[in-house]
Amino acid sequence: MMDKKVGVGLIGSQFVSSIHADALKWVHDAEVLAVMSPSAGHAEAFAKAHGIPHHFDALDGILAMPEIDMLVIGAPNHVHCEITLAAAKAGKHIVVEKPLCLNMAEADLMIDACRKAGVKLMYAEELCFTPKYVRLKGLLDEGALGRPVLLKQSEKHDGPHSAHFWDVERSGGGVAMDMGCHAVQFFRWMNGNNPIKSVYAQLSTDVHKDKTKGDDNAIIILEFENGVTAMAEESWSKPGGMDDRAEVHGTEGLAYADVLQGNSIQTYSKKGVGYAVEKAGNTVGWSYTMYEENWNYGFPQEFEHFVDCVKNDREPMVSGEDGRAVLEVIFAA
Known part of the structure; x- marks a missing residue:
């Protein structure tokens, strides 16, 4: 010590x-x-x-x-x-x-x-430290939702801040690598690190072909040995700021957690907000304005x-x- x-x-x-x-x-x-x-x-x-x-x-x-x-x-x-x-x-x-x-x-x-x-x-x-997701896991661990059957997690925005993420030689891949890694560890954590027995993915480059050879949209499906299925949705093509949410479906219930929407201030501005949320872009009109953003992320x-x-x-x-x-x-x- x-x-x-x-x-x-x-x-x-x-x-x-x-x-x-x-x-x-x-x-x-x-x-x-x-x-x-x-x-x-x-x-x-x-x-x-x-x-x-x-x-x-x-x-x-x-x-x-x-x-x-x-x-x-x-x-x-x-x-x-x-x-x-x-x-x-x-x-x-x-x-x-x-x-x-x-x-x-x-x-x-x-x-x-x-x-x-x-x-x-x-x-x-x-x-694994995001307060809403910690509470979500607590509901699962206490048995409130029964045995887990399906886990879902999605993270979407309009693309990375740093140029190196667009270069697959430096980043290692596209959105599946950049944000899919969040979902995979989230699923492992939620499911007690149970072994994964199969992986399926649908990857595509739909919006940012001029910037990257990597994928900018990805759907990844995992099958765990204990029978749980998990699905990740990842995107670099969503405008309007970060979206980060998860679902747990069990034999005795289900729960939804939206990291940002439930912790934001619904805002309308004719001029636009100085800072609303990560990767918000244009904030003229309606936007959701975060407070203590880093704390809410964990x-x-x-x-x-x-x-x-x-x-x-x-x-x-x-x-x-x-x-x-x-x-x-x-x-x-």
Whole structure:
């Protein structure tokens, strides 16, 4: 057990790293000490914006800081493995954004390196911490819905913030990789990590053919060994902001959870809203305006858990092995 706050370093300076920085401000036992980005000026600007005392444009600098106990990787997917191996060698605990990496070989390298170095490899799947989904799982676990029969989860918006997601060589795929990984881990978590015996997917590129060779719409169907069926709907072609919802159908009941709509303010504006919700685009007319958006997604709760794992040497609820299992399903699809 540590007798100090967990020193945190951020890798990345774009959209998801901003979420990480904001979420960690909620965590009493965490202290963000440094940020690293190889893009000229980005780390310095990010550090200034978030009140972070140190910034680097090379990985060696942040790894050399003995005060840093945990690194959070919000860099492009194709460098997740490289950074993880270097961080493990430096003795840092690691949180990796989804997807874990680009392929199964990289996943095995990352897991093995962290195990040999005696550091934790934690997989940043926030749906396992989203308050509404935690309550949904509680209903299932207490037996209120009976035995689960069908699980559904969907995430839809009009496309990624960062350019690298559109490049399949750097991202590893399209929307099935980018957002399908959320659904797969959600289903595994909801269903007690029961083994998956079959995977089916329908992938298409319908709207963004000028931007990507990857899919921008995906339907993924999983069959678990305990008889549960799960269906994911993922899209990069929905305008008007993020949509994130789930359903659990059981033998004794059913439950619906909509992460955003139930926690928003229905707003009409002739001028448009300054910020309504992630990827909202045009907000002239009706929109739904979020409050405490990152909390509703579960990011602060996720990082509170990961920091606790490092500080008190606990096993993470979502690990590198979970990230590997998700990739196995995505590649099967």
